[in-house]
Amino acid sequence: MSTQPPDSSDYESEHVHQVYEQIASHFSSTRYKPWPIVERFLLSLPDGSIGLDIGCGNGKYLSVNKNVYILASDRSTNLTKIASTHQPHSALVADTIALPHKPASFDFAISIAVVHHLSTPERRREAIHSILALLRRAENGKEAGKALIYVWALEQKDSRRGWDSGNDQDVLVPWVMKEKRPKQPKKNRSKDSTADEDPTKKDENVDLENNSAVGPKHQSGEKTFHRYYHLYRSGELEQDITHADGLVLDSGYEKDNWWAIASPKS
């Protein structure tokens, strides 16, 4: 049984965009460690490459390589402000499906943990298509631009959430935000206010489902937000890329996520 969300960007506005805008600062404090596949991709680029970080969040990938130039964008103004502090890059507020860039002009793009927030197959494919459309086409012996796309996997039975094939792919995932209590001694702080990010522990420390473990501290000064996710099953990302007129160059699984590197078809 799938609880297919309504086919509407209003749904994403409520269950994705508004949530990130409100949790921006707390979310950002838990997002600073680059995921290995993404770091490797960015460090493999020739110096002087020009590319995009689509759905850049707080811009944690903007500190990986200062020898390339990245135009980063996000729907959330609050996250974009944080991202804009990373030199020599640029950050702006824009929608993945209507980016303010010239088609066929960039060497690379990354879109990390973004496409899974779109609520229908059509919109996910449209997003991938619009990312690929911005990449250079192959010409004069020079290969086409490359995009790294990274989405949350359905198959993550060893993660704390424990989802696996057969589970519903369209889910609302809680984010619990605690208000700061300034005079609380450090050792008494509950685990969820000292989030660190590791691909293996994604969102662990803000997971409402297990809040009984945290005890009564959870009762005051907290607010729960729900974000919509489409959890990708094995092979689905590659299918979406093919439908979006893309060529899959490489793909794989890393710590609860599926990733693929793709180019536009010439």
Add this chain to the structure above:
Amino acid sequence: MKLLTLNFLTCARRTCKSSPLSFPLHPCDAELEIADVDFSLDFLRNILPRLEWDAMVALCSELSLPLSATVPAAAELSGAGDEPTQSAKDLHHLLLETNITAGKLVCGNCGHEYAIKEGIANFLLPAHMV
């Protein structure tokens, strides 16, 4: 938003992208501010060939900022011992350290205005315009 960014921005509307009038966007009521960025000669060398120089010249003239009418040759960027020349430093200052902190960016094709506030340009469109 640093001026270099504008070299890579068009109107966000699909219908405008095929029009040469949608690039570059035109700054309007722009407030400028200088912010330090570490100088990198390699970054400058790499980025120069990727600039649409005529568009950057037009843009700078709209902002009353100086930019030579022709692209500086690679040899003009460094002197003896690979020391950056004044012209390299000036370009770095103009492209990377000069920011639009407030104002608007206007599409020359459809006239749509994108706001810049606190240095952040907002390209979100109302649903009927996408």
